[in-house]
Amino acid sequence: MRALGGALPPFTAGAHIDVHLPTGLSRSYSLLNAPEERHRYVIGVAREPDSRGGSRYLHESVLPGERLVISAPRNLFALDEAAAHSVLIAGGIGVTPMLSMAKRLDRLGKSWQLHYCCRTRSMAAFLDDIAAHGDRVDLRVDDEHAGFLDIAALIRSTADAHFYCCGPKPMLAAFNSAVAATGLPPARAHVEYFQPVDDGPPPGGFLIELARSGRVLTVPPGKSILETVQAAGIAATSSCEAGICGECQVTVLGGTPDHRDLVLSDAERAANTAMMICCSGAKSEKLVLDL
Numbered sequence: 001m002r003a004l005g006g007a008l009p010p011f012t013a014g015a016h017i018d019v020h021l022p023t024g025l026s027r028s029y030s031l032l033n034a035p036e037e038r039h040r041y042v043i044g045v046a047r048e049p050d051s052r053g054g055s056r057y058l059h060e061s062v063l064p065g066e067r068l069v070i071s072a073p074r075n076l077f078a079l080d081e082a083a084a085h086s087v088l089i090a091g092g093i094g095v096t097p098m099l100s101m102a103k104r105l106d107r108l109g110k111s112w113q114l115h116y117c118c119r120t121r122s123m124a125a126f127l128d129d130i131a132a133h134g135d136r137v138d139l140r141v142d143d144e145h146a147g148f149l150d151i152a153a154l155i156r157s158t159a160d161a162h163f164y165c166c167g168p169k170p171m172l173a174a175f176n177s178a179v180a181a182t183g184l185p186p187a188r189a190h191v192e193y194f195q196p197v198d199d200g201p202p203p204g205g206f207l208i209e210l211a212r213s214g215r216v217l218t219v220p221p222g223k224s225i226l227e228t229v230q231a232a233g234i235a236a237t238s239s240c241e242a243g244i245c246g247e248c249q250v251t252v253l254g255g256t257p258d259h260r261d262l263v264l265s266d267a268e269r270a271a272n273t274a275m276m277i278c279c280s281g282a283k284s285e286k287l288v289l290d291l
């Protein structure tokens with residue numbers, strides 16, 4: 001994507017953009033090019049068999065040269081550039097943010113290693129780009145390797161490193177288990193989600209008070225706060241509507257949210273001062289929101 005004159009807004013390794021589709025859907029995609037590039041944003045989109053509509057549309061309906069509305073880059077998966085060593089663990093199309101991180105780490109002259117897991121070589125994305133990094137890359141192809149990557153052993157064998165993981169749900173679950181088992185400090189464990197967790201329907205059945213107008217709305221069971229406020233004609237921004245992009249974050253002025261997103265840290269959840277209204281509910285009878 002090229003700017004119509006002038007440089008594009010800057011981004012940092014691990015950042016994503018939201019792509020707004022003409023269907024009304026909006027989806028987040030990691031930028032995979034080097035952050036120093038200011039003339040383009042590069043994304044990689046895997047065609048998912050169980051697509052919720054985003055990847056299928058981009059593969060089947062978008063034509064070369066067509067213009068799409070996108071957001072400015074945002075980063076929920078930032079690279080700690082001060083780390084002595086960085087370990088990047090990717091599965092499938094989850095390798096995209098790692099490509100930008102690898103370019104940035106190379107530019108900084110930092111030590112890093114990529115463990116890239118995929119089902120078959122033919123299904124691996126950006127294999128030529130990745131292979132160019134030589135022995136910094138541990139390519140793990142399911143039908144060529146016996147056994148899965150032992151993430152806990154990797155953490156135990158790499159002192160003082162920062163670990164980054166992006167991939168399908170089983171890989172992220174394995175990463176989180178390994179982090180817990182090894183006691184890796186949260187500040188050195190970084191996870192990027194690109195699929196929602198299966199957490200059932202939105203947890204409705206409570207009241208929300210909109211502080212700016214004083215209106216009180218009932219969020220019915222099976223409906224999200226986002227759907228409820230939009231149905232009431234109140235503008236609220238959103239993108240993934242699955243708790244993974246952070247676009248719908250709202251300030252909480254009262255009550256206790258039932259956090260179900262994958263954006264907020266444990267400390268941010270405990271503070272209860274912000275919530276994602278596309279997926280989270282309430283533990284109290286009423287929430288007061290800055291809307």
Ligand code: FES
Nearest residue numbers: 239241246248278
């Ligand atoms: S819209 Fe993405 S987290 Fe709510």
